[in-house]
Amino acid sequence: MNLIDISITTEWNLCSGCGVCVGICPKHCIEWKREAGMYQPVINQNSCISCGSCASVCPGLKHQYEKLPDRAAVQGNVLLSCNAWSKSSDVRRISASGGVVSTLVHQLLESGIYDIAFLVDSYDYHQQLSTKPVTIQEMKDVVSSSYPKSRYLPVSHENAIAYVKNNRMKRVIFVGTSCAVRGFKSAVKKLHLPEENYLLIGLFCDRVFNYNVMAYYQQPAFCGEKKLENLHFKNKESGGWPGNMKFYFSDGSIAYQDKSERTKVKDYFMSERCLYCIDKLNVCADISLGDNYTQQDSSPLGSNSVIIRTEQGLAAWERTASLLESREISVNQIMEAQYVDWRLNNLCYGKLKEQEILKKTGQEIVLNVNVMTNRKTQEYQNRWKSNIQMLHAGEMYDIHPEELQKQMVKNKKKQKPGMIRKLFSKVYHLIR
Numbered sequence: 432m433n434l435i436d437i438s439i440t441t442e443w444n445l446c447s448g449c450g451v452c453v454g455i456c457p458k459h460c461i462e463w464k465r466e467a468g469m470y471q472p473v474i475n476q477n478s479c480i481s482c483g484s485c486a487s488v489c490p491g492l493k494h495q496y497e498k499l500p501d502r503a504a505v506q507g508n509v510l511l512s513c514n515a516w517s518k519s520s521d522v523r524r525i526s527a528s529g530g531v532v533s534t535l536v537h538q539l540l541e542s543g544i545y546d547i548a549f550l551v552d553s554y555d556y557h558q559q560l561s562t563k564p565v566t567i568q569e570m571k572d573v574v575s576s577s578y579p580k581s582r583y584l585p586v587s588h589e590n591a592i593a594y595v596k597n598n599r600m601k602r603v604i605f606v607g608t609s610c611a612v613r614g615f616k617s618a619v620k621k622l623h624l625p626e627e628n629y630l631l632i633g634l635f636c637d638r639v640f641n642y643n644v645m646a647y648y649q650q651p652a653f654c655g656e657k658k659l660e661n662l663h664f665k666n667k668e669s670g671g672w673p674g675n676m677k678f679y680f681s682d683g684s685i686a687y688q689d690k691s692e693r694t695k696v697k698d699y700f701m702s703e704r705c706l707y708c709i710d711k712l713n714v715c716a717d718i719s720l721g722d723n724y725t726q727q728d729s730s731p732l733g734s735n736s737v738i739i740r741t742e743q744g745l746a747a748w749e750r751t752a753s754l755l756e757s758r759e760i761s762v763n764q765i766m767e768a769q770y771v772d773w774r775l776n777n778l779c780y781g782k783l784k785e786q787e788i789l790k791k792t793g794q795e796i797v798l799n800v801n802v803m804t805n806r807k808t809q810e811y812q813n814r815w816k817s818n819i820q821m822l823h824a825g826e827m828y829d830i831h832p833e834e835l836q837k838q839m840v841k842n843k844k845k846q847k848p849g850m851i852r853k854l855f856s857k858v859y860h861l862i863r
Contacts (some may be wrong), residue, residue: 437485437492438462440575441471443653443788444703445491448585449607451614452485454592455621461485463559467826468641469585470559488617490610491704496714498801501775505802507714511748512765514728515720515757521574527581527665528672528722529735531755532632533573535718536604538751540567545630548604549591550578554661554679556645559804560585562606564594572820583664583693584640585702586611592618595629602628606828607712608636616715630747633713635769638697638705639750643828647696647835653678655687660698663695671731673722698818699825699835706818707781707798711774712766717744724768728758736765778804779811781816817842 440446444467453520460478463470472485486492496504516529523530538546548570549562560582570576589612595603595618605615612633619626649659657680665674669687676688712717723734737757739745742832766772779799788796824838 433699434484435471435476435481435483436479437489439788439794440486440489440491441473443784445707445784445798447469447491447608447610447702447704448559448587449490449614450587450589450817451488451490451592451611451618451859453587454589455488455596455618457482457484458780463486463587465559465642467727468643468700468829469501469826470587470642485623488614488621490613490617493797493800494609494613494708494710495800496710496768496802499803501709501778501802501806502771503802505709505712505714505771505775506762506766507712507719507738508740509738509762510745511737511759513737513757513759514723514725514734515737515755516730516732516734518754518756519574519680520732522579523730523732524667525574526579526733527548528574528733529676530579530733531720531737532606532634532737533579534754535571535632535751536565536578536606537567537570538754539604540565540570540631540748542750544747545602545604547594547601549588549594550605550606551582552577554580554582554663556582556584556642556662559642560584560791561589563589563592565767580663581634581665584642584644588615591615594744595619595624596622599624601629602630604630606632606634608634608639608710609713609715610704612713612715613710627743630743631716631718633716633719635712635719635771636705636708637711637774638701638708639699640697641702641825644696644700644727646829646832647700648678650655654680657682657684665690667733672729672733674733676774685761696749696825699821699838700828701822701825703819703826704820706815707777707784709777709781709799709802711769711771712738714740717741718748725759725760725764726768727764735758736768738762738765768799775804776807776811776814778802779806779808780815782808783812798857 460475461472464473514548517534536548550565660681661679665679666677667674678686719738720735723736824835
């Protein structure tokens, strides 16, 4: 694949909004434009020198794996797997799950092992989310900070890339979804930076929303006549873990919505790039973690399932062990609880997307490199088209909201799925 820039990423709706291309551009000629519910990079061709840096680090164009059968490829390297949670009930209470990320970041900064972490501090989704550099002085108290909890929308990591480019010897903690971690690693390699300076904490990711979802939740059914200002997609104050939605209004009032309101629209509002991603467990990270759905070590305060993948990750974990409770569990249990086999269907959707691009442009793109599978791509053709139709309704929601309702009605009229698949889908969407 010989691409000059990331224009093909946006042209074919493969952008994840990670911002790595924006941060690495040597001429600073990539800007953001909001379109179809996503903030997408746009190149100023008058300044572009066609160096190819942006395309070379773009995670939207490919995810590379070890040459293994599909399930083994998405398992990745495993040194240790466990369920874990912070010993501080206050930290757990304000976190999305078990408070492990907040505990890791705070302890590693406080001990001086790492100099800085890049985190998100906003819940205002009317504008693009991006990470900011955080030192231990700025994160003195985890409980009162605005860093914990999941955001569920694309986050730009351009500031992290710009920082490591200009501060080559700083030790940095990077937290992100699989596409962001892959983009960051590619940038580190491209810039010839010392890999041992960076701890990559990878979040399990079951797709992200696009930004049009904010307009959807602004409806009177959720907000009445009030203006929605901030939103917690998961908050334990109402019902405990896994958390209902918490709405913050401009008049200072709040309201809660059941978690089902979060899950039932994800198929419409997610980024299309998520439809082709199989890396739910973040195989490129040093430490991967997410919500614990194994039905072991559960609690209304939440807990995490954790996979330690590298020696650097293990060293960081051991530094934090005194602040965490943990119990070993097999990685296979984690994979089953995270419905990894179901996620592998995305391999076939990815193949269909590749075929579409090749047919229309002659450009060969491989979205999941090296993964071997027995799944039959063409059997997924109709499901892929149906998914694209749903996504299109979400992408145009801010302009034509009526299309979403039409698509929802259309989907209800379709033939009901078989009982086994119906039950599986119900459980899957309930916990997400």
